[in-house]
Amino acid sequence: MSTLMSGTVVAQAITIGFSFALTRLYAPEEYGRYAIFMGCAAVLATASTGAFDRVIILEKSRFEARRAATMVLVLAFNAAIAISIIGMISYFTGLSAFLPLTDYDLIIFIPTFMICYAGAQIFLYASLREDRIKRYAGVKVGQSLLMGSIQVGISSLKIVPGLIIGTIAGWLLLFVAGLRWRLGCGELRRDLKFQVLRAFGRRYRRYPRYIMPNEVLDSLSNQAPVFLIGTFVSLAVAGHYGLALLMLSAPAAVAGQAVAQVFMQYMGRYGDDPVELRSMMVRIWLAMVLIGLIPFGIILFGGDDIFGTLFGSNWTEAGRMAQCLSVLLLARFASAPTSTVYLKLGMQREQWHFCLAAACYRIATYGLSAFGVDIDTILLLHVVVEVSAIVLYNLVALRRLYMLELISLRSEGA
Incomplete structure (x- = not known):
């Protein structure tokens, strides 16, 4: 690995x-x-x-x-x-x-x-x-x-x-x-x-029936924003958005995958203990936030200058978009390694609901560009809605772990 x-x-x-x-x-x-x-x-x-x-x-x-x-x-x-x-x-x-x-x-x-x-x-x-x-x-x-x-x-x-x-x-x-x-x-x-x-x-047949729809929906929800921007705003703005997302996502994805592998191994070892699992999740979130705070913070306060220097003066707009998206990408960076806990907890249906909701609010948010809403407002709305969704996603997992802990304590008391 x-x-x-x-x-x-x-x-x-x-x-x-x-x-x-x-x-x-x-x-x-x-x-x-x-x-x-x-x-x-x-x-x-x-x-x-x-x-x-x-x-x-x-x-x-x-x-x-x-x-x-x-x-x-x-x-x-x-x-x-x-x-x-x-x-x-x-x-x-x-x-x-x-x-x-x-x-x-x-x-x-x-x-x-x-x-x-x-x-x-x-x-x-x-x-x-x-x-x-x-x-x-x-x-x-x-x-x-x-x-x-x-x-x-x-x-x-x-x-x-x-x-x-x-x-x-x-x-x-x-x-x-x-x-x-x-x-x-x-x-x-x-x-x-x-x-x-x-x-x-x-x-x-269970593969195309159950796995493929989830993957297609996830891919669609991730790709819809750039398609809608290119259709209703301009190809240039879509290009800026694509570069901003690529530069923020690619390095974070590599680090996130490494931590996710460690978390999956931990789930295999201690996944039946809800207290240990919850503690591990919180520790990972705090560690990832601390790791990402400096790089994403630098982008937040100086993204336009950084992109203009690294990629050329034509790309300062991409840097400005990266500033808007930096808080969201930090939240994704912190949350992504533990997202597989839903599989361990048998919460595939809840995960599907979150995936469907993400597709809906991303399409709805960026679809506002068809009605003349400016891209800055759309990006801000996207960040607020998706960060809230990420927090809710993790709170639901923590609540399930808390319920499992209560059930475990009651069975021990009996």
Whole structure:
């Protein structure tokens, strides 16, 4: 796991390092289009796998893992063809004019990304299954290097979307690795038979029925803001928002994942003791707040100057947005490592309700841009609502732990 984290850290560092150059080579409008493309592609790619990729790691049989990889590739290819056809229909009917995407995005780039994403997921879960983490970490670093190099290299060719093409090239590397693993398993022609795929789908229908909707909803709620900003405000503002969120989220996500792994191990050891679990959660929150207070505080009071210096004078607006979002990102940073406690406590239904509520209030908040509400007001409203939701999310978990403690004390007294 430490190798995976190290590879992820290096890959993130490479991506951020290239950003210092890319923001001087690409305009905010180009970043806006890129952010919207990635948002739409991420939602569609998540849905296209049917969550069958989880079978690769969760099922012990290599036979089932092999068929899961085949199912993922088949679903992704079919979904990509469907999106491409929809893109051509929207082009000929003129409907594409109402979307902040180009015709090439829908017809070529998003379908290609969906296929690459499917292969990448196969490679990820196959690497975890076979404990070949070092291989995966190396490919992730190679992906970041290839992606950044191509984005920088073709930046002068303004007739092509360099950010998008570079990203697809990087994900293509992961797709090739995933495809190689599947081909190495053999029996591809047999597994591609319709009867085999149908039987597999019926056997594991709980994955697309229960896991996929949660993941798609979570992805949609995270990507909706940039899409709505690009649609109703401008691509430039969407680009500023995307860069601000990326720079605040990426380093925090790496640290948060490391702490989350420790918390999951702790839950496995002491998860049946509500007092210990509650104490651990509070200690993690306090530690994460103390760790994040200085970096997020610096952004809060000087984000516009910092972004202007690091990324160029065109990006001071992104720094100002980062100032607005810094309190929210600090709250996410502190809360994220313990969010898996809902699974331990059997609170999946409550977690689904919070996920649904997040999608609703994010879409509603950023949808205000359609009525002429300025972006500063929208960001402030988003921060207030989501920080309140994060606090409520954790209070509900603490209340459940308190109730379990009372039940434990009563049973001991009896």
